[in-house]
């Protein structure tokens with residue numbers, strides 16, 4: 001039934017590395033990118049082409065409206081192919097032959113992933129059921145956002161996976177880039193440790209408006225701004241995250257990935273959505289560059305999970321690969337002012353070594369924090385302040401170590 005899906009055909013992309021877009025943010029490269037938009041289903045515009053709309057509570061379901069419409073499209077295509085087979089078998093075979101010849105890697109993957117509803121239901125039913133919050137965010141999006149945009153929500157099976165990964169990583173500070181109406185965010189929140197905090201970035205105020213309505217009262221902050229500008233500001237402010245979920249405008253994912261890696265603690269987890277299914281040609285080209293680059297990027301360990309639109313699971317190797325040591329930057333200048341890390345040169349020599357140690361200490365503090373949280377001891381985290389938290393600062397740890405050292409008179413006297 002794949003043939004009934006009238007999505008745009010693409011020539012197989014040239015995998016010559018000279019054609020790869022560089023990963024660093026470069027405005028001139030951005031301009032040269034093609035701005036083709038594929039009609040995945042005729043009449044369905046790319047998300048950015050439709051105005052963001054949230055309907056009133058209780059309006060007739062946008063999802064039901066769309067399902068009826070897409071069924072009409074499927075039916076028309078099935079009838080066209082049946083008609084062609086009956087009237088001109090040669091043309092019918094030629095069309096199928098031509099289709100198979102022009103399938104590229106992505107379409108082959110899509111063929112492999114074409115949703116088998118029974119299997120998908122089984123996968124969802126084999127996962128811990130969604131909480132009422134997750135259900136509310138998903139259903140409200142489907143009911144109140146026109147389906148052309150609502151369908152950009154991540155699949156329930158992806159949300160279950162995300163929630164389980166968060167429960168494994170136990171992050172103190174989590175970041176959701178491109179949060180849309182907050183469905184993936186609700187999955188992260190449901191697995192976050194009690195003292196954990198989630199920051200969400202989304203460029204479209206209509207979506208952050210709905211997300212903050214649906215997740216009111218939870219430990220989450222919504223930032224309505226462009227992702228790149230926000231990630232750069234975080235770097236300058238010295239903000240760090242233990243878990244990052246990336247699901248925004250795919251042509252920028254390479255740049256977001258690079259920038260997010262600077263914010264990820266050593267050993268931190270990053271996941272990227274949209275690795276295998278692409279609504280536009282632009283998205284496909286950008287993600288295929290990442291297919292080539294991520295497996296050999298020494299800054300991460302990674303594996304791809306063919307769940308939903310495809311998830312890349314990455315763990316920062318910043319503290320485990322001596323052959324490609326991470327670069328360290330001063331977060332403060334000698335005069336005490338806050339350094340602009342984006343334009344600062346990397347540290348070298350003793351200064352880099354001190355910064356590396358500080359970074360490692362931060363990692364250990366985050367681990368201690370998670371352990372304390374898992375044991376249910378009501379102490380704040382490395383990111384928190386107030387009574388009881390001083391032992392979790394690096395100065396506090398030094399003080400603790402000093403306090404535990406036996407007093408001088410108990411030490412054996414030097415001979």
Ligand SMILES: C[S@@+](CC[C@H](N)C(=O)[O-])C[C@H]1O[C@@H](n2cnc3c(N)ncnc32)[C@H](O)[C@@H]1O
Pocket residue numbers: 152153154177178179180181182183184185201202203204207225226227228247248249
């Ligand atoms: C595929 S949707 C994310 C779906 C979301 N993860 C969920 O589970 O519901 C991508 C989102 O990225 C947002 N986006 C696009 N360009 C952006 C940018 N430059 N900065 C921040 N967000 C952006 C879009 O508005 C959209 O809401």
